[in-house]
Amino acid sequence: MGHDWRDFSRNPTLWVMVGIPVLLSYLIVRATAAGAPRHLVAPMWVLFAQVMVGVMLSAPDLAEERERRTVEALVVSTASYREVVAAKWAFAFLVSLAVQALVLTVNQAWTGGTAALIATAALSGAVFTLVGLLIGLCCGSVRLAGAAASAIMVALFLTGGIFESFGVLKPALRYLPSVLSVRLLGQAMAGTGLQSLDLLCLVGWLAALAAASLVRIEAELRR
Amino acid sequence: MIVTAGLGKDYGSLRAVDALTLTVSEGEIFGCLGPNGAGKTTTVRMLIGLLRPSRGWARVAGYDPITQSREVHRHTGVVFETPNLYERLTVSENLALPARLLGVTRKSVDEAVERFGLSEVLRRRACHLSKGWRQRVLLARAMLHRPRVLFLDEPTSGLDPNSARMIRDIIRELRSEGATVFLTTHDMHEADELCDRVGIFYRGQLAALDAPAVLKAAGKKQLVVEVRGGDGEVKRHELPFDAPDTADWLHEAMKAGVVLSVATRHHTLAEVFSQLTGGELS
Numbered sequence: 131m132g133h134d135w136r137d138f139s140r141n142p143t144l145w146v147m148v149g150i151p152v153l154l155s156y157l158i159v160r161a162t163a164a165g166a167p168r169h170l171v172a173p174m175w176v177l178f179a180q181v182m183v184g185v186m187l188s189a190p191d192l193a194e195e196r197e198r199r200t201v202e203a204l205v206v207s208t209a210s211y212r213e214v215v216a217a218k219w220a221f222a223f224l225v226s227l228a229v230q231a232l233v234l235t236v237n238q239a240w241t242g243g244t245a246a247l248i249a250t251a252a253l254s255g256a257v258f259t260l261v262g263l264l265i266g267l268c269c270g271s272v273r274l275a276g277a278a279a280s281a282i283m284v285a286l287f288l289t290g291g292i293f294e295s296f297g298v299l300k301p302a303l304r305y306l307p308s309v310l311s312v313r314l315l316g317q318a319m320a321g322t323g324l325q326s327l328d329l330l331c332l333v334g335w336l337a338a339l340a341a342a343s344l345v346r347i348e349a350e351l352r353r
Numbered sequence: 354m355i356v357t358a359g360l361g362k363d364y365g366s367l368r369a370v371d372a373l374t375l376t377v378s379e380g381e382i383f384g385c386l387g388p389n390g391a392g393k394t395t396t397v398r399m400l401i402g403l404l405r406p407s408r409g410w411a412r413v414a415g416y417d418p419i420t421q422s423r424e425v426h427r428h429t430g431v432v433f434e435t436p437n438l439y440e441r442l443t444v445s446e447n448l449a450l451p452a453r454l455l456g457v458t459r460k461s462v463d464e465a466v467e468r469f470g471l472s473e474v475l476r477r478r479a480c481h482l483s484k485g486w487r488q489r490v491l492l493a494r495a496m497l498h499r500p501r502v503l504f505l506d507e508p509t510s511g512l513d514p515n516s517a518r519m520i521r522d523i524i525r526e527l528r529s530e531g532a533t534v535f536l537t538t539h540d541m542h543e544a545d546e547l548c549d550r551v552g553i554f555y556r557g558q559l560a561a562l563d564a565p566a567v568l569k570a571a572g573k574k575q576l577v578v579e580v581r582g583g584d585g586e587v588k589r590h591e592l593p594f595d596a597p598d599t600a601d602w603l604h605e606a607m608k609a610g611v612v613l614s615v616a617t618r619h620h621t622l623a624e625v626f627s628q629l630t631g632g633e634l635s
């Protein structure tokens with residue numbers, strides 16, 4: 131994971147990716163909703179951090195390792211493919227947590243129950259980094275992975291961020307991880323306690339995505 | 354050191370490697386020769402456990418590349434066909450990561466750096482290296498843990514002559530240290546120069562397998578005749594040694610008294626290769 135960090139630290143596009151949610155959320159929240167209750171405005175920006183880092187960081191990164199076959203150099207150095215992928219996921223997960231914490235801090239959104247907020251941030255962070263991982267595992271090139279990740283990131287951010295304006299589609303979108311994440315973050319910040327249905331559904335997403343990633347990894351190992 | 358039996362791989366309906374049966378002994382430099390698409394890389398990838406064979410089996414250093422891949426990796430070093438360094442990491446970091454995975458000491462890494470003359474580029478990022486340097490780093494990385502078997506997939510392809518010579522010198526040095534080398538190449542001279550035995554791959558099959566000298570001797574001989582032409586100029590003719598026409602032609606030339614010298618020569622490995630692969634040189 132140390133080398134993931136070094137590789138990451140020298141990749142300017144990734145710094146931009148980390149900087150954007152923090153900066154943008156700060157500026158927009160200050161300009162448009164400075165006095166609004168935090169649990170109404172902050173969740174969508176935390177979601178922005180989750181999808182930006184989770185999806186956009188691990189997808190092209192893993193696709194690059196596969197495209198350039200650097201991962202094979204690790205495998206013949208007695209690392210297992212599963213371990214390499216797990217380390218990448220863990221790295222993206224930690225960055226996701228750090229960026230979420232920054233977004234919460236600059237927007238003074240550590241309201242409600244801290245434990246519930248951290249649990250939600252961790253759970254959603256894990257889900258979205260798995261989304262990125264799965265894209266990276268399925269796309270054969272960095273280019274393709276970047277395009278797929280951008281599209282999915284935008285879709286997730288929009289569905290979660292402006293869920294209320296989707297009208298008739300709302301019942302269908304209600305169980306998307308982005309919507310679930312925003313709802314849970316709002317509940318945590320409002321200090322009302324987390325709804326078990328939302329929590330359960332997001333855990334379900336986590337399990338499903340983890341299973342899909344494992345299936346992909348096994349398929350690749352069986353080539 | 355490397356044993357395969359009926360080893361083969363299909364990609365859908367394409368037989369990339371048909372059924373390879375081969376033994377490479379300890380300390381041997383084995384050249385895997387063939388035009389592009391012959392199945393060389395596929396063979397290497399099966400031997401290092403990155404591809405599952407469709408049929409047959411293999412043992413490398415006594416281990417099964419599929420079920421005992423970690424053991425195989427502990428005893429083998431690989432230089433891949435694609436130069437897969439971490440572009441944004443420095444040379445030193447590119448070596449440190451596999452070294453840590455392999456449990457190699459700092460001292461061994463320093464030795465590898467010394468041996469491949471990498472001290473001056475250690476702090477340079479891989480993306481700034483020339484192809485020759487890159488290949489040196491890749492070799493150093495493959496040799497960190499002093500493996501008993503080395504797989505080199507076209508290590509000199511696309512290199513300038515100096516860098517290529519340096520890599521060949523290193524391979525020769527490895528031989529003197531008793532390492533087993535499985536070298537993939539489509540450079541005939543290189544194979545001729547370096548390899549104890551070569552296998553000529555063609556369309557997934559082993560078209561020939563022997564020492565370069567034996568292969569060349571088994572190929573048809575050429576008759577080389579120098580004659581003085583009408584204008585006094587010396588002309589060199591090459592004729593197939595065992596063809597009836599050759600004898601007639603030589604008889605006439607002798608009668609005319611223009612023959613200056615007669616010699617025979619064996620085919621070069623490149624000629625043997627193009628005979629076996631229907632002229633398909635790469």
Ligand SMILES: Nc1ncnc2c1ncn2[C@@H]1O[C@H](COP(=O)(O)OP(=O)(O)O)[C@@H](O)[C@H]1O
Pocket residue numbers: 364367369387388389390391392393394395396
């Ligand atoms: N992943 C793959 N999927 C499908 N076909 C492949 C794949 N890899 C190689 N091939 C095909 O298998 C054949 C052998 O390829 P390869 O082993 O790379 O040859 P060489 O290394 O001798 O140039 C080629 O026809 C190539 O197109």
Ligand SMILES: [Mg+2]
Pocket residue numbers: 390393394395434
């Ligand atoms: Mg090849």
